[in-house]
Every structure is written in structure tokens, then in C-alpha cells.
Amino acid sequence: FTLRLSLYQVIALQMRFYKNTSWREDHGVASSRHLHCSSPDTDEQMWFRLREDTGLIAAVQGILLPRCVLVLCCLLADYFLPDHVPDASVRRYDGAAWHERAFTRWDSAQFLTVAQDGYREEPQLAFFPFFPGVIREIASWTPLTLPWSGVVLNLLLSVVIGIALLKLTIVCRVSASGEQGTRTSIPPAASPGASEPRENSSLDFGAIVRLHEKLWFWVCVNPALVFFVVNYSESSYAAAHFTACWLLEKGSNVNVLLPAIGFFLASATRANGILSLVLIALHPDSNPLCGKWMRFTVLATAAVLPFLLVEGFAAERFDFSHKVPSTSGVLFDEASSTADRWLFLPEFRLQSAYATVQEKYWNNGFLRYWQLRKLPNFFLAGPMLWMVYGYVAPAVAKKLIACFQPQSGEEKSITKRERLLLRMVRDPFLKYELHTILLVTFVFLNAHVETITRLAWASSPILYWLALRPDLQSFF
Structure with a gap:
């Protein structure tokens, strides 16, 4: 940190110096035109x-x-x-x-x-x-x-x-x-503040x-x-x-x-x-x-x-008609009877599996982190x-x-x-x-x-x- x-x-500090053109001249940062004209190559x-x-x-x-x-x-x-000892879920x-x-x-x-x-x-x-x-x-x-x-x-x-x-x-x-x-x-x-065309x-x-x-x-x-x-x-x-x-x-x-x-x-x-x-x-x-x-x-x-x-891979791995995701998060856990039912909601196919996983496990969503x-x-x-x-x-x-x-x-x-x-x-x-x-x-x-x-x-x-x-x- x-x-x-x-x-x-x-x-x-560099942003401050950017606004100070005299600093650039005092430290020998020449302009593009001068550098090019002075080169004999x-x-x-x-x-x-x-x-x-x-x-x-x-x-x-x-x-x-x-x-x-x-x-x-x-x-x-x-x-x-x-x-550092993180949370057990990590x-x-x-x-x-x-x-x-x-x-x-x-x-x-x-x-x-x-x-x-x-x-x-x-x-x-x-x-x-x-x-x-x-x-x-x-x-x-x-x-x-x-x-x-x-x-x-x-x-x-x-x-x-x-x-x-x-x-x-x-x-x-x-x-x-x-x-x-x-x-x-x-x-x-037209870019406000942009430099004029060079000679x-x-x-x-x-x-x-x-x-x-x-x-x-x-x-x-x-x-x-x-x-x-x-x-x-x-x-x-x-x-x-x-x-x-x-x-x-x-x-x-x-x-x-x-x-x-x-x-x-x-x-x-x-x-x-x-x-x-x-x-x-x-x-x-x-x-x-x-x-x-x-x-x-x-x-x-x-x-x-x-x-x-x-998204297609996630839909294929989750068999909606037979498989139930377990509460432990392991895919295709047949023995789970207390599973999260989000996969079986009618609107699931209109949702993103990636966004759903982010929301479920990382609490991502609109203003949810605020x-x-x-x-x-x-x-x-x-x-x-x-x-x-x-x-x-x-x-x-x-x-x-x-x-x-x-x-x-x-x-x-x-x-x-x-x-x-x-x-x-x-x-x-x-x-x-x-x-x-x-x-x-x-x-x-x-x-x-x-x-x-x-x-x-x-x-x-x-x-x-x-x-x-x-x-x-x-x-x-």
C-alpha cells in the first residue's frame, strides 16, 4: 500500500510539472522540432x-x-x-x-x-x-x-x-x-488544448x-x-x-x-x-x-x-433438468438436497452465469459493495x-x-x-x-x-x- x-x-508530481513549461526548458527537454533539426543522421x-x-x-x-x-x-x-491468515472461504x-x-x-x-x-x-x-x-x-x-x-x-x-x-x-x-x-x-x-500543427x-x-x-x-x-x-x-x-x-x-x-x-x-x-x-x-x-x-x-x-x-460451457456443465448444485459449491453434487435453486429459475437463461457467480460468491452487483x-x-x-x-x-x-x-x-x-x-x-x-x-x-x-x-x-x-x-x- x-x-x-x-x-x-x-x-x-509529474502532472504538476506538465503544466509548468518553464521547468521543461530549464531542464533541457527540447521540443520535437529542435531535436529533429539538430540531428545530422x-x-x-x-x-x-x-x-x-x-x-x-x-x-x-x-x-x-x-x-x-x-x-x-x-x-x-x-x-x-x-x-496473513485469510478467511476460511478463501x-x-x-x-x-x-x-x-x-x-x-x-x-x-x-x-x-x-x-x-x-x-x-x-x-x-x-x-x-x-x-x-x-x-x-x-x-x-x-x-x-x-x-x-x-x-x-x-x-x-x-x-x-x-x-x-x-x-x-x-x-x-x-x-x-x-x-x-x-x-x-x-x-x-478538434482537441481542446491540443498543440498546434508543428512546422x-x-x-x-x-x-x-x-x-x-x-x-x-x-x-x-x-x-x-x-x-x-x-x-x-x-x-x-x-x-x-x-x-x-x-x-x-x-x-x-x-x-x-x-x-x-x-x-x-x-x-x-x-x-x-x-x-x-x-x-x-x-x-x-x-x-x-x-x-x-x-x-x-x-x-x-x-x-x-x-x-x-x-456462458455456454457453464450451461452445459450445469444440467438443469437433473443436476442440482450443492451448497458446498461443487458441481454435479447428486447427494445435495438443500441446494440453491437459482439455476432453476425461469429467467436463468436470460441471466449471465458469470454475473450470477460474481454476485453469489463475491457480492458483486450494482452498489452492493458500497x-x-x-x-x-x-x-x-x-x-x-x-x-x-x-x-x-x-x-x-x-x-x-x-x-x-x-x-x-x-x-x-x-x-x-x-x-x-x-x-x-x-x-x-x-x-x-x-x-x-x-x-x-x-x-x-x-x-x-x-x-x-x-x-x-x-x-x-x-x-x-x-x-x-x-x-x-x-x-x-
């Missing part, structure tokens, strides 16, 4: 240096090694610090060796149990199958145990997260500055090289870092989601099946992957109102299909709520208001609805801001509020960009 607060303090030479500085080897050195240090810290903390993973106990706590025990035995109990339906399925295969093909298979997988995926975030950031920046040209007939969105629209290679250092720092050290290392699905989801977003931003230059695979894997990892529909619908190359029905259908189906498959005794958890999520509602939400409000204000040179015949649509789908950052607000608001109202931190840092590139902007204002 102390580490998380200190990290939020670092972000807060050709574009080919700078791209070669860029690939060297931001390639796989650099990612391993900048991301993987610090993550390995954190794994060592987890082992030392588990060995020297006394264990799942335990039996048989873990002393060097595995640090990676088998809380939800890690659920994922490891699913990987080992499959779905045998109702609460396990809340944990989607991709992550436990992968670590089961790794453990079967390598000498690693299940706990260490998950840790090694998360370490390797951290490199994928860093590279995908870097490429996504560069593509969005290029799209925002119009350096790839207008991909559709949509005019550039030299070439890419700032120096800023990109500095970008990967700052970006990978926040990949390695973010307030939800521990969940990216232990056997949680945050790393798997972030790797698939950020890669899919990067491929989505590349537009028609990439086969539609590639981002579709990414969104499919993300939704097969976590239920909030279904919120990717916001990103898909607002992208100009997959917006159905722009005539991109085929691409939208493929991507939307990929994002929704895993959730529907999990209790006085849960107030400390709201304080724990306070910094994240402050970042989203204090910075992201006001920026989105200004952009949406500007959508109804005509710009100079814009056709007068265009309607307000068309202007709103065109500017929303053309702004490369707006859809990620809306996605972040929607995710945080949904969790804030319907789920355990303390999970906002890890869910948002695994789903939203906006948080990383918000931490980067003070040092790289010229890049954005």
Missing part, C-alpha cells in the same frame, strides 16, 4: 538506431530484468514476513513448496486449481480459461511446476506488453499528427527513444505491478489487449484476422475484454457508421465470442479514481463539447451528429479515454472497488500516456 501511494505521488540511420534502442534485446534488459528482481523480492518477503493451493508459496495466494490459487483440475466448482467460473490453460500446457511440456509456469509466462509477457505499448503509442501519435495521411474521409478531430511534421526519433525508456519504466513499476508477476491473468490480458489495439490502429494495412485474434485471446482471459467493443466501434477502419460493417463484424465477434463460449466497512478499500482506489475522473474525464468532456462547435474551413452543410461522429472516430486517443472511463465507472459501481487499479493498468494505455506526458509533451 505504501509503495502504491509513493508511485501515485510520483505521477502527481538520415531517416534510415535514425530508424536503424530506433530499432536497436527499442528492439527485443532492449526490451529484455529494460523490462525483464527488473521484473526478475521483483520475483526475488516476492520470495524474500514471503520467507521473512509472517503470513481458496488455498495445497502442495506448494516454500519457493512457490508467494505465487499461490488469493486468486492465484483459483487459477492454479483450474489449471490442475479443470472447472469443478461454481466459483471457478469467474476465472476465464486462457491463462490457466496456457500454464497447464507449459507445465506439461517443461520441467516447471504450475506456479512457476505462470510466473515465467508473466515475465515473458511483460516484454510483449512493453513492445506493444510502445508501438501503439507511436502509431497513435502518427495518426494524431496526420503523418500517415487521412485514412478515411474523416477530418481531424516540421517528421517523426521525432529522439523523443521516441526517450519514450521507450519512460514507458518501460511504468511497465516495470506501476501501482499494480505485483499482479503482473504472480499467477494472475493481468499480464496475459494486457499483452493480448495492447497487441490487438496496436494492430487495430494500423488499420487496413493489417489483415483483420490479426487484431481479431488479439481481441479473442483478451476476452478469453478476462471478462472485461468485452469492453473492447468501444475501441472497435469508434475506430475509423471498423466503425459501422462509416461503412466498415465487415471489419466491425469480424472484430466484434472475436471480442464477444469467448464470453458466449464461457458499505461502510468497505470504506478503506475506497481509499485504496482513491488515487486511481482521482486520475481518471480528475484528468481523463475532463479532457473527454472538452473534446465532446468541441465536437458541436464548427471549425474554420469545415463544410456548413455537415450536421451536428455527423460532426460528432466524424471527430470521435478520427481522434486516436478519445476511444481509449472513453474505454477507460467506462471500465472504471463499471467497476466502481458494480464490483470490488479495490480491483480498479489492476484492471485499469492492464487495460488502459491512457494511464501510461498520462504518466508520460509531463516529460514528452512535444511527442503528444
Whole structure:
């Protein structure tokens, strides 16, 4: 908790410096134009240096090694610090060796149990199958145990997260500055407070090289870092989601099946992957109102299909006409006579099995977590709520208001609805801001509020960009 607060303090200080342009000049943070003009290298030479500085080897050195240090810290903390004794209802993973106990706590025990035995109990339906399925295969093909298979997988995926975030950031920046040209007939969105067009629209290679250092720092050290290392699905989801977003931003230059695979894997990892529909619908190359029905259908189906498959699997495992779920939570307990009858309600088929399990075992639901005794958890999520509602939400409000204000040179015949649509789908950052607000608001109202931190840092590139902007204002 102390580490998380200190990290939020670092972000807060950077936000303050972002508003102080004199600070940037005094410390030698030059503008994009100056950096580009002072470089004697050709574009080919700078791209070669860029690939060297931001390639796989650099990612391993900048991301993987610090993550390995954190794994060592987890082992030392588990060995020297006394264990917390949780409630008896919390799942335990039996048989873990002393060097595995640090990676088998809380939800890690659920994922490891699913990987080992499959779905045998109702609460396990809340944990989607991709992550436990992968670590089961790794453990079967390598000498690693299940706990260490998950840790090694998360370490390797951290490199994928860093590279995908870097490429996504560069593509969005290029799209925002119009350096790839207008991909559709949509005019550039008016963004209040955005910088004026630069005199030299070439890419700032120096800023990109500095970008990967700052970006990978926040990949390695973010307030939800521990969940990216232990056997949680945050790393798997972030790797698939950020890669899919990067491929989505590349537009028609990439086969539609590639981002579709990414969104499919993300939704097969976590239920909030279904919120990717916001990103898909607002992208100009997959917006159905722009005539991109085929691409939208493929991507939307990929994002929704895993959730529907999990629902179908739950319906198949629960035989409604013969089987009765026991009060102990074990599936297909024939001997149970005092079972919960929720499976046999007529409206069950209109309900989500995932939502029902979340409500039954974790007390999730609209405002159900809003209790006085849960107030400390709201304080724990306070910094994240402050970042989203204090910075992201006001920026989105200004952009949406500007959508109804005509710009100079814009056709007068265009309607307000068309202007709103065109500017929303053309702004490369707006859809990620809306996605972040929607995710945080949904969790804030319907789920355990303390999970906002890890869910948002695994789903939203906006948080990383918000931490980067003070040092790289010229890049954005």
C-alpha cells in the first residue's frame, strides 16, 4: 500500500510539472522540432538506431530484468514476513513448496486449481480459461511446476506488453499528427488544448527513444505491478489487449484476422475484454457508421465470442433438468438436497452465469459493495479514481463539447451528429479515454472497488500516456 501511494505521488508530481513549461526548458527537454533539426543522421540511420534502442534485446534488459528482481523480492518477503491468515472461504493451493508459496495466494490459487483440475466448482467460473490453460500446457511440456509456469509466462509477457505499448503509442501519435495521411474521409478531430500543427511534421526519433525508456519504466513499476508477476491473468490480458489495439490502429494495412485474434485471446482471459467493443466501434477502419460493417463484424465477434463460449460451457456443465448444485459449491453434487435453486429459475437463461457467480460468491452487483466497512478499500482506489475522473474525464468532456462547435474551413452543410461522429472516430486517443472511463465507472459501481487499479493498468494505455506526458509533451 505504501509503495502504491509513493508511485501515485510520483505521477502527481509529474502532472504538476506538465503544466509548468518553464521547468521543461530549464531542464533541457527540447521540443520535437529542435531535436529533429539538430540531428545530422538520415531517416534510415535514425530508424536503424530506433530499432536497436527499442528492439527485443532492449526490451529484455529494460523490462525483464527488473521484473526478475521483483520475483526475488516476492520470495524474500514471503520467507521473512509472517503470513496473513485469510478467511476460511478463501481458496488455498495445497502442495506448494516454500519457493512457490508467494505465487499461490488469493486468486492465484483459483487459477492454479483450474489449471490442475479443470472447472469443478461454481466459483471457478469467474476465472476465464486462457491463462490457466496456457500454464497447464507449459507445465506439461517443461520441467516447471504450475506456479512457476505462470510466473515465467508473466515475465515473458511483460516484454510483449512493453513492445506493444510502445508501438501503439507511436502509431497513435502518427495518426494524431496526420503523418500517415487521412485514412478515411474523416477530418481531424478538434482537441481542446491540443498543440498546434508543428512546422516540421517528421517523426521525432529522439523523443521516441526517450519514450521507450519512460514507458518501460511504468511497465516495470506501476501501482499494480505485483499482479503482473504472480499467477494472475493481468499480464496475459494486457499483452493480448495492447497487441490487438496496436494492430487495430494500423488499420487496413493489417489483415483483420490479426487484431481479431488479439481481441479473442483478451476476452478469453478476462471478462472485461468485452469492453473492447468501444475501441472497435469508434475506430475509423471498423466503425459501422462509416461503412466498415465487415471489419466491425469480424472484430466484434472475436471480442464477444469467448464470453458466449464461457456462458455456454457453464450451461452445459450445469444440467438443469437433473443436476442440482450443492451448497458446498461443487458441481454435479447428486447427494445435495438443500441446494440453491437459482439455476432453476425461469429467467436463468436470460441471466449471465458469470454475473450470477460474481454476485453469489463475491457480492458483486450494482452498489452492493458500497458499505461502510468497505470504506478503506475506497481509499485504496482513491488515487486511481482521482486520475481518471480528475484528468481523463475532463479532457473527454472538452473534446465532446468541441465536437458541436464548427471549425474554420469545415463544410456548413455537415450536421451536428455527423460532426460528432466524424471527430470521435478520427481522434486516436478519445476511444481509449472513453474505454477507460467506462471500465472504471463499471467497476466502481458494480464490483470490488479495490480491483480498479489492476484492471485499469492492464487495460488502459491512457494511464501510461498520462504518466508520460509531463516529460514528452512535444511527442503528444
